[in-house]
Amino acid sequence: MHNFKAADGSTNEHQLGSTELDTNTQEQKSLLAALQLVEERSAMLAAIVDSSDDAIISKNLKGIITSWNLSAQRIFGYCAEEMIGESIMKLIPKDRIEEEPKILSMLKSGQRVDHFETKRVTKQGRLIDVSLTISPVKNVAGKIIGLSKIARDITDKKLEEQRKNDFIAIASHELKTPLTSVRSYIQLALAQARNSADAFTENILSRAEVQTTRMVTMIHDFLDLSRLEDGKMSLNLSRFTLVQLMDDLMAEAKILAPDHTITYQGCTNLEIYADREKISQVLSNLLSNAVKYSLAGTFVRIECARKKDSVSINFTDQGVGIDPIDQRRLFERFYRVKNEQLKNVSGFGIGLHLVSEILKLHGSDIKVKSEPGKGSTFYFTLPVYID
Ligand SMILES: Nc1ncnc2c1ncn2[C@@H]1O[C@H](COP(=O)(O)OP(=O)(O)OP(=O)(O)O)[C@@H](O)[C@H]1O
Ligand SMILES: [Mg+2]
Structure with missing residues (x-):
């Protein structure tokens, strides 16, 4: 027997019949099953997030961190307890603080932020190269209520790129001087062949001049490309x-x-x-x-x-x-x-x-x-x- 209190405060005795009881148990059962499903799903999602090699972080629109996975701890050195409730600015180097508002306004205007390469700072104060993919988190009404951020540590990739870039820069630099003198010698010999009306040598040397000029131009391009990559142009x-x-x-x-x-x-x-x-x-x-x-x-x-x-x-x-x-x-x-x-x-x-x-x-x-x-x-x- 259940007592129900009416809006005016009076109580009302209500006797539940067996069919009503059956329906309630049935409803409770499906509710429990639905809850179990939701729990399982969220446990599975949490397991995926935790086993990811990339840092997966969520934050609200004020930049306050709301979740922090295991890889975020491995990459940045802070554990979840240290970071949840803290500002994301803790990870951003001083010379890049203007990035955060820019990212936010890009997302608000519906643009994607995909594989954005930048630098972040770890708990130990070390600068690391990261690639960021950031997506808005929306509520059912479609309003942006937060952001989810996937950060990949690309320090090793950047080091490898740097080594290749250095190699191109050094090789081009070393080739430039001897090649430029080879071209000058060819031009001198060409002038002499022209003077002495030696058509065969002139023809051969003209071709050699074309090829060395091409090489000199290419080397200038390589040198400039590596300067550009290093931000040194x-x-x-x-x-x-x-x-x-x-x-x-x-x-x-x-x-x-x-x-x-x-x-x-x-x-x-x-x-x-x-x-x-x-x-x-x-x-x-x-x-x-x-x-x-x-x-x-x-x-x-x-x-x-x-x-x-x-x-x-x-x-x-x-x-x-x-x-x-x-x-x-x-x-x-x-x-x-x-x-x-x-x-x-x-x-x-x-x-x-x-x-x-x-x-x-x-x-x-x-x-x-x-x-x-x-x-x-x-x-x-x-x-x-x-x-
Ligand atoms: N004037 C042009 N007419 C038609 N296609 C062009 C022209 N200029 C450039 N392209 C196209 O644009 C591409 C890129 O040109 P770019 O000069 O960057 O490289 P490339 O000529 O292939 O090599 P390099 O690095 O030796 O200059 C070329 O591969 C070519 O397909
Ligand atoms: Mg070209």
């Missing part, structure tokens, strides 16, 4: 006339692309303020691509035009063109277009990446307009020197 700004640079480029083109018709116009005595050597590398890379990805006998047009305080420079070719899908990825490091037509064209996929990074350092960017089968135009602007 800096600009050596000066004022110089654009036409000087174009003349040098044309002299190089005569050697490297004798079968193309290359013209330039509008690049008058205009002075620009930039890193001469690096801009010359930008021009060489754009010209070498225009030649490499078009047929012998076609035109390459270089045009300069002044627009107020800047000058725009365009490289237009009549080559294979680039599919819109590839256009979006051209400037990524090591990206090369894969298609039948280009399968025998060699390259490393670093030229345009360097072009883009060098121009970024100049506060500019490279753009492309292209139609497959018709040709491409690569264009960018540079600041004009103003007294």
